[in-house]
Amino acid sequence: MDPELEAFVPLLPRTDLSDPAAYRRIYAELAASRPAPDTTGLDVADRTVPADPDVRVRVYRPHGARGAVLWLHGGAWVAGSLDTEHLWAAPMAHLSGAVVITVDYRLSPENRFPAALDDAYAALVWTYEHAAELGIDPDRIAVGGHSAGGGIAAAVALRARDEQGPPIRFQLLNEAILDDRQQTWSARNFTDTPWNNRAVRAAAWGHYLGSRPATPYAAPARAEDLSGLPPAYVATAEFDPNRDEDVDYALRLLQAGVSVELHQWPGTFHGSLAIQSAEVSQRQVAELGAVLRRALAG
Numbered sequence: 001m002d003p004e005l006e007a008f009v010p011l012l013p014r015t016d017l018s019d020p021a022a023y024r025r026i027y028a029e030l031a032a033s034r035p036a037p038d039t040t041g042l043d044v045a046d047r048t049v050p051a052d053p054d055v056r057v058r059v060y061r062p063h064g065a066r067g068a069v070l071w072l073h074g075g076a077w078v079a080g081s082l083d084t085e086h087l088w089a090a091p092m093a094h095l096s097g098a099v100v101i102t103v104d105y106r107l108s109p110e111n112r113f114p115a116a117l118d119d120a121y122a123a124l125v126w127t128y129e130h131a132a133e134l135g136i137d138p139d140r141i142a143v144g145g146h147s148a149g150g151g152i153a154a155a156v157a158l159r160a161r162d163e164q165g166p167p168i169r170f171q172l173l174n175e176a177i178l179d180d181r182q183q184t185w186s187a188r189n190f191t192d193t194p195w196n197n198r199a200v201r202a203a204a205w206g207h208y209l210g211s212r213p214a215t216p217y218a219a220p221a222r223a224e225d226l227s228g229l230p231p232a233y234v235a236t237a238e239f240d241p242n243r244d245e246d247v248d249y250a251l252r253l254l255q256a257g258v259s260v261e262l263h264q265w266p267g268t269f270h271g272s273l274a275i276q277s278a279e280v281s282q283r284q285v286a287e288l289g290a291v292l293r294r295a296l297a298g
Contacts, residue, residue, distance in 0.1 A: 001239060002267030004278035009194050009269075017203035020078045020109060027079035034274075037090035044090075046082070051122035056104040058082045059134065060093040067140035067296025068099035068131075069172070070124050070156070072149030074271070076177075076204035077108045077116060080149075088146075095289020098296050099136055101127055105152070108207040113218045116208075120152050121159055128166035140296045142170040142230075147196070147242070147270065148204065150176025154220040154249070161228050168230040170295035173249075174288065175235060175270055177242050179221035180205045180214040184244035193239045196270035201241050221245050226256040233261045233291045235284070240270040263287070 001009075013030075017023055042060050049055040071089060073080035085102045093100040105119035124143065131138035145153040150173040157171045182188065182201060191198045209218060216223035226249075234250040236243045243264070250262040265284060273284040 001269065002272075002278060002280050005268060005272045005275055005280070008275050012194050015195055015197075015200050017076060017078055017200060017207065020107075020207065023076075024079040024107075027075055028081070028084055031084035031087055034087055037087055038094070039090050042090060042093055049123050049126040051119065055119045055122050055126075056082060057123050057126075058086070058089065058102045058104075060089050060100040060102075061135065062093050062097055062099070065093075065097060065099045065135065066137050067097075067142065067169070067292075068101060068127060068134065068136045069096065069142040069144050069292055069296070070120070070127055070153075071100050071102050072105065072120055072143070072145030072152045072156075073102065074145070074147030074149045074175075075107075076200065077148045077208040078204065079107065091285065092289055092292070095286065096292035096296070098140075098142070098292055099134055109210065112210045113208050113212065116152055117155050117159070117217055120156050121165070124156055124160065124166055124168075139167055140169050141166065142172060142292060142295055143168055144170075144172030144174070144292070145176070146174045148177055148208075150174050151178050151220060154178060155217045157229050158220055158223055159217060170292070171230045171232045172288065172292060172295075173232060173234045173246065175237050175240055175242055176246055176249075177201065177204070178219060178249050179245040180209065180219040181221075182241075184248065186244040187241045190239060190241040193241065194269045194272070196241055198241055221249055226253050226258060229253065229256070229258050231259040231295070233263070233295070235263045235265065235288070237268040237270050237272060238264065238266050239268065242270065261291070
């Protein structure tokens with residue numbers, strides 16, 4: 001493991017999804033303990049997407065932005081909000097030069113699949129239909145997310161393809177959770193890795209699906225046909241149960257004729273890019289912004 005990251009591991013709280021309310025509280029407290037991001041030069045506004053039920057979004061608009069990214073937060077489908085994602089959305093808007101739209105999707109287990117996907121897809125349609133109001137080109141919309149949010153982003157891309165929905169320019173899948181089957185080497189063997197491990201994944205899937213079987217819209221790795229999907233950037237952490245399913249998904253996208261950039265970050269663990277003092281974390285965050293800037297330009 002990267003020595004700068006390894007020094008923080010003993011300080012990290014244990015992840016326990018058996019009590020969703022407690023996990024949400026810890027997740028929110030950790031976010032609140034970090035310095036507020038710089039929003040200079042950004043117009044930040046909360047909006048409501050009409051749906052059933054309505055969906056809250058937060059729009060971060062840098063000056064001169066022409067593209068947008070619909071960004072889905074992590075948190076194992078159990079935790080996360082517009083406020084916890086503020087720490088990521090503002091820097092991402094600065095680095096990418098794009099409008100960043102974060103989505104306050106419904107959480108599990110109170111609202112199981114497909115609630116989160118329905119909320120994200122409603123936000124995509126709203127973004128496309130309100131492109132002129134948002135000051136963006138409707139053909140420059142990306143979807144992206146971290147962890148569970150990355151899985152939702154991949155599902156949004158699948159659904160938009162299948163339903164001939166809004167055109168998606170690009171998908172950014174960062175340490176995404178894509179496969180409920182837990183059959184890859186990393187899913188089976190990483191039982192004590194920080195933040196995310198086999199037990200955490202099993203609990204997250206249990207909250208998300210309940211007793212329902214997984215479909216490709218819940219677990220995109222189950223999709224048999226990946227052709228016609230948007231170009232992708234897939235990033236993985238070395239010590240992450242999600243690692244191998246993300247690599248497999250990237251390879252299958254390539255085999256289906258989809259352009260893919262795959263980046264495996266050595267020495268990292270799931271969510272370690274939140275440790276911003278580490279040099280590797282700074283490179284990771286900078287690259288996410290640069291990737292979006294390239295994807296939505298020209």
